[in-house]
Amino acid sequence: xxxxxxxxxxxxxxxxxxxxxxxxxxxxxxxxxxxxxxxxxxxxxxxxxxxxxxxxxxxxxxxxxxxxxxxxxxxxxxxxxxxxxxxxxxxxxxxxxxxxxxxxxxxxxxxxxxxxxxxxxxxxxxxxxxxxxxxxxxxxxxxxxxxxxxxxxxxxxxxxxxxxxxxxxxxxxxxxxxxxxxxxxxxxxxxxxxxxxxxxxxxxxxxxxxxxxxxxxxxxxxxxxxxxxxxxxxxxxxxxxxxxxxxxxxxxxxxxxxxxxxxxxxxxxxxxxxxxxxxxxxxxxxxxxxxxxxxxxxxxxxxxxxxxxxxxxxxxxxxxxxxxxxxxxxxxxxxxxxxxxxxxxxxxxxxxxxxxxxxxxxxxxxxx
Ligand SMILES: [Zn+2]
Numbered sequence: 001x002x003x004x005x006x007x008x009x010x011x012x013x014x015x016x017x018x019x020x021x022x023x024x025x026x027x028x029x030x031x032x033x034x035x036x037x038x039x040x041x042x043x044x045x046x047x048x049x050x051x052x053x054x055x056x057x058x059x060x061x062x063x064x065x066x067x068x069x070x071x072x073x074x075x076x077x078x079x080x081x082x083x084x085x086x087x088x089x090x091x092x093x094x095x096x097x098x099x100x101x102x103x104x105x106x107x108x109x110x111x112x113x114x115x116x117x118x119x120x121x122x123x124x125x126x127x128x129x130x131x132x133x134x135x136x137x138x139x140x141x142x143x144x145x146x147x148x149x150x151x152x153x154x155x156x157x158x159x160x161x162x163x164x165x166x167x168x169x170x171x172x173x174x175x176x177x178x179x180x181x182x183x184x185x186x187x188x189x190x191x192x193x194x195x196x197x198x199x200x201x202x203x204x205x206x207x208x209x210x211x212x213x214x215x216x217x218x219x220x221x222x223x224x225x226x227x228x229x230x231x232x233x234x235x236x237x238x239x240x241x242x243x244x245x246x247x248x249x250x251x252x253x254x255x256x257x258x259x260x261x262x263x264x265x266x267x268x269x270x271x272x273x274x275x276x277x278x279x280x281x282x283x284x285x286x287x288x289x290x291x292x293x294x295x296x297x298x299x300x301x302x303x304x305x306x307x308x309x310x311x312x313x314x315x316x317x318x319x320x321x322x323x324x325x326x327x328x329x330x331x332x333x334x335x336x337x338x339x340x341x342x343x344x345x346x347x348x349x350x351x352x353x354x355x356x357x358x359x360x361x362x363x364x365x366x367x368x
């Protein structure tokens with residue numbers, strides 16, 4: 001028993017640490033980062049978007065880069081590095097406390113608020129806005145931690161990698177959200193504009209299918225819209241009918257889900273049956289060695305039942321988990337507001353349809 005427990009953690013971890021960590025089951029364990037309110041304020045003021053902050057810092061060529069993970073410097077001047085060729089800084093961040101991401105997911109479902117779960121908050125971030133990245137990392141941790149940092153240390157987090165992955169996840173999420181309406185073309189447009197970021201994410205280019213043989217991928221069944229001879233715009237508009245574009249988008253979502261959950265490891269949990277009996281039941285579950293994998297797993301969990309996926313509120317644009325298939329707004333107030341507007345819109349349209357006669361009439365009067 002002890003042996004298998006030790007095996008879940010890096011070997012150098014002390015026994016008392018292991019006891020402490022064992023309160024969060026291995027299937028849903030991740031670590032936040034230790035980021036203070038002051039840190040967030042500093043980042044908002046100095047880092048801005050993409051490379052805005054590089055004016056205040058020297059850019060270092062990757063060849064002469066020598067970053068030591070060790071202890072975090074007292075001043076932010078020592079915690080930010082811009083590396084030539086990267087589109088965002090690297091930041092030195094200490095590990096924070098552990099948490100249970102599946103519990104946060106359950107909470108977000110219960111409160112119908114996707115932003116309480118790591119995959120929902122990740123979806124909401126503005127790509128390239130570093131203040132958002134640090135807020136996310138404070139709450140849910142970076143997408144990966146090196147195993148040596150988990151014993152309690154700090155590491156340099158590459159925000160360019162964070163934003164590349166973000167673009168890829170948001171792109172796929174947009175395809176899923178738009179699967180049944182004409183927003184699908186806009187989703188492809190969004191992906192098209194960010195294809196360079198998206199394709200930098202390992203292990204294979206966008207839409208590639210993982211093969212049975214581990215770490216092997218094949219190109220998608222059809223050329224991606226921007227790879228076609230006729231060019232992106234006409235490719236997306238020319239898909240013979242909308243059904244084909246939709247089918248194709250769903251295939252891409254499936255490939256991406258399979259690709260990014262490949263660091264999944266099956267774990268057997270042991271649960272006692274009742275109080276009186278000494279017997280236990282074993283239950284298989286999925287564990288991940290990165291938050292990146294976990295985020296895709298939660299997204300897939302949402303997509304596994306059609307009534308389960310989040311939606312964008314038609315009134316305010318916020319993501320929410322709908323109560324039933326018909327809800328199109330995040331709250332009953334917004335639902336009422338939206339219905340009122342919808343009624344007004346339709347009423348106006350009805351008026352417009354009958355308008356030609358009325359306007360001709362009034363025009364005649366003006367001319368006279
Ligand atoms: Zn709303």
